[in-house]
Amino acid sequence: MPNLTINGIAVAVPDGTTILNAAKTIGVHVPHYCYHPRLSIAGNCRMCLVEVEKFPKLQTACSTVVTEGMIVRTDTEKVRKAVTGVLELILIHHPIDCPICDQAGECGLQNYYMTYGLHKSRYALEDKVHKKKVQDIGGQIVLDAERCILCSRCVRFLDEVTQTRELHIFSRGDHSEISVFPGRPLSNDYTGNLADICPVGALTSKDFRFKCRVWFLKGAESICTGCSNGCNVEAHFKGDILYRLKPRENEAVNRSWMCDFGRLEYKKANDARLLAPFVREGGAEKAVSWGALVPRVALELSRAAEAGPDAAAVIASPQLSNEELYLARRIATELLGTRNLAFTHRAPGDGFEDGFLIRADKNPNSRGARLLGIPDGAAFDALVERIAAGTVRALLVFGNVVGSFTEAETAALLSKVPFVAQVGTNDGPVSKVATAVMPSASFAERGGTFTSHAGRVQRFRAGFAPRGKARNTVDLLVELANRMGAGWTFAGEASVFHALSATEAPFAGMTYESVGSQGQECKP
Amino acid sequence: MSFEFSDAGRREFDRLLTRYPDRMAVVLPALHLAQRELGYVSDEAIVHIAERVGTSPAYVEGVATFYTMYNRKPVGKYHVQICRNISCSLLGAEHLIEHVSKKLGVAPGETTPDGKFTLSKVECLGSCGTAPVMMVNDDYHENLTAGSIDRILDGLK
Ligand code: SF4
Ligand code: SF4
Ligand code: FES
Ligand code: FES
Numbered sequence: 001m002p003n004l005t006i007n008g009i010a011v012a013v014p015d016g017t018t019i020l021n022a023a024k025t026i027g028v029h030v031p032h033y034c035y036h037p038r039l040s041i042a043g044n045c046r047m048c049l050v051e052v053e054k055f056p057k058l059q060t061a062c063s064t065v066v067t068e069g070m071i072v073r074t075d076t077e078k079v080r081k082a083v084t085g086v087l088e089l090i091l092i093h094h095p096i097d098c099p100i101c102d103q104a105g106e107c108g109l110q111n112y113y114m115t116y117g118l119h120k121s122r123y124a125l126e127d128k129v130h131k132k133k134v135q136d137i138g139g140q141i142v143l144d145a146e147r148c149i150l151c152s153r154c155v156r157f158l159d160e161v162t163q164t165r166e167l168h169i170f171s172r173g174d175h176s177e178i179s180v181f182p183g184r185p186l187s188n189d190y191t192g193n194l195a196d197i198c199p200v201g202a203l204t205s206k207d208f209r210f211k212c213r214v215w216f217l218k219g220a221e222s223i224c225t226g227c228s229n230g231c232n233v234e235a236h237f238k239g240d241i242l243y244r245l246k247p248r249e250n251e252a253v254n255r256s257w258m259c260d261f262g263r264l265e266y267k268k269a270n271d272a273r274l275l276a277p278f279v280r281e282g283g284a285e286k287a288v289s290w291g292a293l294v295p296r297v298a299l300e301l302s303r304a305a306e307a308g309p310d311a312a313a314v315i316a317s318p319q320l321s322n323e324e325l326y327l328a329r330r331i332a333t334e335l336l337g338t339r340n341l342a343f344t345h346r347a348p349g350d351g352f353e354d355g356f357l358i359r360a361d362k363n364p365n366s367r368g369a370r371l372l373g374i375p376d377g378a379a380f381d382a383l384v385e386r387i388a389a390g391t392v393r394a395l396l397v398f399g400n401v402v403g404s405f406t407e408a409e410t411a412a413l414l415s416k417v418p419f420v421a422q423v424g425t426n427d428g429p430v431s432k433v434a435t436a437v438m439p440s441a442s443f444a445e446r447g448g449t450f451t452s453h454a455g456r457v458q459r460f461r462a463g464f465a466p467r468g469k470a471r472n473t474v475d476l477l478v479e480l481a482n483r484m485g486a487g488w489t490f491a492g493e494a495s496v497f498h499a500l501s502a503t504e505a506p507f508a509g510m511t512y513e514s515v516g517s518q519g520q521e522c523k524p
Numbered sequence: 525m526s527f528e529f530s531d532a533g534r535r536e537f538d539r540l541l542t543r544y545p546d547r548m549a550v551v552l553p554a555l556h557l558a559q560r561e562l563g564y565v566s567d568e569a570i571v572h573i574a575e576r577v578g579t580s581p582a583y584v585e586g587v588a589t590f591y592t593m594y595n596r597k598p599v600g601k602y603h604v605q606i607c608r609n610i611s612c613s614l615l616g617a618e619h620l621i622e623h624v625s626k627k628l629g630v631a632p633g634e635t636t637p638d639g640k641f642t643l644s645k646v647e648c649l650g651s652c653g654t655a656p657v658m659m660v661n662d663d664y665h666e667n668l669t670a671g672s673i674d675r676i677l678d679g680l681k
Contacts, residue, residue, distance in 0.1 A: 165579060168586030181581035182567060 004070035019061035019072055020048055030074055031083060031112050033090075033199045034151035035062035038256050039160060045090070045151050047112070049082045050074045058082050083116045090149045092123045093174060094200075095133075097147060103201030105214035109149070129174050138166070138185025140192045140206050140260055148178045148202035154194050161257065162188040178202065189358060192263045193256075196246060207264065208244050217243060220463035221517055223450050225319060225443050226262035228361040230452030232518070233258060235266065235444045237463045242269040242444045250518050253456065259358050266444075272427040274439035275468025288436075290471065297396070297436050298483030300419040304394030305336040313340030313383060313392045313417075316374050317399035318363035320473065321448025322457070323496040325365070325372050326504070327477040328398065335484045340392060342380040343369045344403045359453055368451030371506045371522065387416055394419040398473075400428030407432065423473060440473045441466035448474070448493045449515060451522060457510060458519035527568035533561050537576065547577050551587050555594050564595035592646040599642035600635045602680055604628075605659040608645045611652035620656055621645055623670045627677065641677075 001012045006023050013022045018041075020030045034045040041063045049058040053071035058079065061072075073079065091109065098104045131145035154167050155178070166186045170177050180186065186194075195205040214236075222235040224245065231254035233245045245266045247258040277293045278285045304312040314332040316325055325343075332341040345363055353360040369376065380403065386392055395417045402410050410429035414420050422434035431437050440446075445466040451457050466472060478490050490496050494512050501507040506522040514520055529537055536557055540550050551573065558569040565588050567581075574581040588594045595603070604624060608617050621643075625631055628641050635642040651657045654666035658673070665676055 165583050168580075168582040170586055170589040172590050179582070179585075181570070181585050184581050 002066050002068040002070070004066050004068070004072060006072045007075050013066060017066055019050055019052070019059070019064050019066055019070075022066050023050075023061065023072070023074060028074055030061045031116065032062055033108055033149060034153060036153050036156075036197055039153060039156040039197075042152050042156065045149065046086045047083060047090075049079060049086070051076050051079050080116065083112075084119055087112055087117050088119050088122070091117070093129045093131075093146070094149065095146050097144075097201065100210075101144075101147065101201035102204045102209050102214075103147075103198075107201060108199035131177050135179075136185075136206070137180045138187060138191070139194075140263065141186060141194050141203050142206050142209060143178065143180075144202050144204070145177045145179065146202075147200050148198075149200055150176055150178070151199060153197045153199070154178065154203055157194060157197055158188070161193075162190050164188045167194075189259050189261065189354065190257060190356075192258070192260050193247065196256075205244070212238055212243050218463065220444065220461045221248060221459070222443060222463070223364060223458050223460040224258060224262040224265060225268075225364040225450075226259070226265040226362065227359040228318075228363055228366055228453035229253065229357050229359045230364060230450060230454075230456060230458050230519070231258045231262055231357060232458065233262070235463050237444060240445075240464050240467045242266045242442075242463070248517075253452065253454075253458075253519070254357055257357065261358070268426060269442035269444045273442070273467060273470070274424055274427055274431055274437060275470060277436075277438055277469060279436050280434065290469065293436060293438065294476070294479055295483050297421045297438070298480055300394045300421070300436075301336060301396060302484050304392075304419070305338065307393055310338050310340050310386065310391065311393040312336040312338045313387065313395045314338070315380075315383065315395065315397040315399075315402065316341065316343040316369060318343055318345060318361075318366040318369050318376075319399055320365060320369070321446075321460075321493070322365065322368045322372065322451060322500060322507070323448045323493045324398075324473045324477065325369050325374060326500045327474065327481065327490075327496060328396075329372055329374055330486075331396070331477065331481050331484070335481055335486055340383050340386060341374060342383045343374050343376050344380055344399070344401075345376065361453060364452075365450040367453055367455060368449075368457075371451060371455075372500075372504060384413065387413055390416050392417050394421070396421050396423070397430055397434070398423050400424045400426045400430055402430060405429070423476065425470070438476060439468065439470040440476065441470050445470070446472045446474070446493070449497060452519075455506075455522045455524065456519040457507065457515055457522050459512065459515050459517070527558070527562075527566060527572040529557065529572075530561060533557055541576075548579060550577055551579075551584055555584070555588055559594060564598045592644065595642075598635075601640050602660055602677075603642050603644065604677070605644045605646045605649070607647070607649040607651075607655070607657045607659075609648035609652075611655040612649075612657055615655045617656040620658075620668055620670065620673060624673060624677070627674070640680075 003012045009026050011026050023030050030048045032048040034042045043060045043063040048061040050061045051073045052059050133144045133146050135143045137143045158165050158167050166180050170179050194203045216238050217236040219234045219236050222233050224231040224233045232248040232250040234248045236244045245263055249256050277288055279288050301312050316328045332338055407429040411433045414433050420434045421436040422430050423438045423440050424431055425440050425442050444463045447462045449457050449459050474493050478488050481488055501510040540553050554573045555565055558565050570584045571581045574584045606621050628636050630636055630643055632643050632645045649657045656668045658665050
C-alpha cells in the first residue's frame, strides 16, 4: 500500500494503482479521453497530464503507477497550461457540430472545454482537415470521422472485448482516420457499446440519432428484459416515452456492456401498447372501465373454480417480476385451488447464445418463476392439453403470446375457453382473442425484481407512471385477489417482496435494501 | 478477384510465419512480400494477409496505411519518393519536390500518364546526414540539387 499525496491530500492505495485511479479515490477528477476502466491503457490522448515531484516532465496519470512517497499535483498552472494545449490541439480539426451532434450533453470535449479550454484559436479555419461524415459502418453505429479525436477506445473495444477488430486507425499524422475496411462493416452483436465508449460524437447510435437531446432525458435503474442474463441497464426516458437503454456497470453480470438485441428492447415500452381495458363481446371490442372489469374477471374466475377443481387456469409469463409471479401463484393455488398453473416462454423463446452475455432463454425471469414453484415444460404442455380438451372454463393469461404458437394456433386454443382474461403490455395474439384485456405497465413503468439465469435477484425501478390507462400488475393482482376474498393488504412491490422473502426459501432473508443496485445471489 | 502469392511467395510467407513468436509481427514483412509481387498492396492482398495471419482486414489496413513505404495504389515503373522531413526540408526539399512536380507534370501522389513515374512525398528516409534525399525504387540518391535530380531522372529509361 504505497502512501502518496495528491494536491496535498495524503492517500494510501493498493500496489499497482495508477495516479488517475488514486486521485479518483479522494474525489480528484483527472480529465481523460483515451482511458477507459474496462480497456487496456493506450496513453495516447495526453489529456491526463499531471505534475509529479522529482519528474522533470509532466506524466500521464492514466498510465503512471503510484510509488511510495510520490507527490502529485493536478492543480498547478503548469498542468493547466498543458491540458489547455492538448485540448486546443484536439479541437483544431474538430468540427463545431455541437448543435446537431448527438453527443452534445455528454461530450468530453464540451465538458472539458468549459474547464480547460476557452482559448483563442491559433489555427486558420481553412487549414482544418476535413474527413468523411455520416458513414454507415454497420451494426447500430454511424461514424463521423471528422469528430473523432483518435483516442482508440473503439479499436481497443473491438480488439479486447469482441475480438472482431472491424475498426482501425488508417494513415498517420493529421490524416489519421478511424474506419472499417471497405466491404467489411461492423459485424458483432455488441456494436451499440461503441457509441457509449466514444468520448465524442464520432460514433453515435443509428437508432437514437436526432431523437432527443440527452439533457432532456431522465434515467431509471433497470434490468434488460431481452434475455435471462439480466444485464444491468439505465432506462432513459422523457415524459412517458422510453428513448434508449444504456448498460449500467455490474462487475458480476455485464461489466459495462450490453448486446445490440437488448438495446432495442426499449421499443416494447413505446410501440403496440395496450393502453385501455376492453372486453370482447360477439367479436367486437368494447371499452370498459377498470372499475367494472376487475370485479367481472374476479367473478368469472371464482365461478369457474367453484365448477370443479381444475376448471380455472393461470398461464404465467417469465416476463413477470418475482413479485407478480408470486401473487399469480397464490391466486391460482390459494384462491382458485387449481393445479392448472404453468408459465410459457415468450416466442421465439429459446434461441441463440454466445457464451458472453447473450443467453438462449430470451426471458428475464424464467429462473424466478421456477424458484417460486411455477413450472414450465411438461407442465405447460399438459395445461395446453387440458385447455384443448375443453375442460378449462376460465383462464387468466399473462403476456402477449402463448408459447411458440402462431396467431392462428393461439386463437384456436383459446377459443376452447369460454372466458379468457389477459394481463398484457403489448398487442399480440392473446389480446386479439381474449374476452377481457387488462393492459399492464411496461418494465419502465413499474418496479420489481427479476432472477437471472445465474440466480441473481436484481431490481428494476419505475421511470414514469404507466402509460394510458395501463396498470401496475402488482396493484391489479392485489385488487383482483381481494375481489375474490383474499383480504391481502399489500401496498406496492416492496411489501410483496417482503412477504415473498419471508416464505420462499430461495429468497430467504433478502430485502430491497440488500438487493440494492447490484443484485444479490439467491439461495440454491 | 482474390489474391494469391506465387509459389515462391507462399513458401516465403510460410517461412515468415515460423519466424516470430507473435503471428501479428508477420504483417509487415507480408505486406512487403505482396508489394514485391504486385508492385503495390491491393485490397485483395490485405484481405488475404489478414486471413492467413488471423486478424481483420481493418487491422492490416491500419498497418499498411501507417507507413509510407507501402503503396496502396499501383505506382509507375519508377517510384520517386522525396523526403520532406526536417533535415531535408531545411536543405530545400520542398523546393526540390516542386521542381520534380513541374518537370514530370504531376502532383505528389500522382503517376505520369505514360506510367513511367510516380512522385511521392515521404517522411524521414533515415539519411538525414546526406539530406536532401530521394529514393527511386530501391536506390537512394543523396545530397540532391535540382541539377543532380534532372540527371538522375533523365538517365532512367
Ligand atoms: S463531439 Fe459533438 S458535441 Fe462534442 S464537441 Fe464535437 S460536435 Fe460538439
Ligand atoms: S471514434 Fe470515438 S472511440 Fe474511436 S478513436 Fe475516435 S474518438 Fe475514440
Ligand atoms: S487518459 Fe491518459 S493519455 Fe489519455
Ligand atoms: S529528414 Fe530527410 S532523411 Fe531524415
